[in-house]
Amino acid sequence: MRARARCPAILLVVCTESAVAQWCATPIEMGHPGWRLAPVVAGPHNVPVVTDPLAAVNAPELAVLSAVAHGGDVEVQAITKALLAALEAIDERRARLYADFVLMMLPEAGRKHLEELMIAGTYEYQSGFARKYVAEGKAEGRAEALLLMLDARGIAVSEEARGRILGCAESARLDEWIQRAVTVESVDDLFS
Structure with missing residues (x-):
């Protein structure tokens, strides 16, 4: 290096x-x-415990280290809320990198809490990064549910169709496909 x-x-x-x-x-x-x-x-x-969102915004890297070092502590909820405030305040590229790193390093309880805050909508997102992250997560979940439903019904899904489903980021379209998946006979019927 x-x-x-x-x-x-x-x-x-x-x-x-x-x-x-x-x-x-x-x-x-x-x-x-x-x-x-x-x-x-x-x-x-x-590494100090960072639970104050303003302190986390002022030192996002310290908030990341705090979440990793203390993610199994009793203060995990306050630590992850402060971390989210820091992620909201920085550019999207760094925020994604930091979020991935923290999610990889956190013990299960801390990871579950952070994912719940980011995906379940219990945190009021301020930045485009967070809103986009949540939307992508919801769309990805719908796409995976659709594929599971098709598989359970014994409907073959080509690689092209799988790519189209997983690549769709429009929740309304995915919901429409999920409703159709209940009655279609083939994956082609799903798209028509």
Whole structure:
């Protein structure tokens, strides 16, 4: 990374458990005289808990680390609400990257709560990013339900039709297809 970006690079280890964080902070002897790599470790022991949405907006990366490091804590609801406020305040590309990272790292309880806030509509979305994320999630769920229904009825779905269904982002059209799927004899009937 140092050679590619032509800038200083550090090894950052993000941990969700204190014992693992302590182990990861142990310096690594690299074999070359005087070269000892001491990773920078972010974990529950040194990442503050961010529950204030304004603080999260002012430091979105810290809100991300807080959600990862403390996502299993009793304050998970306040932590995830603060994180969503931070995601709303930044550009869509970073928000998607951060949301994916946090969802991947959170323990099940924290992940479920964050997904519920993002998808179930219990959070008042302010940005286009969040509204688009929710709409895409709902459309994706409808498309998957439609495919399951067709499969349960024994109706063959070609790769082309599968792509058309999964690629549809219009909830109204997907709802129409779902209603038709109850009576159609083939996937072609679904689209006509």
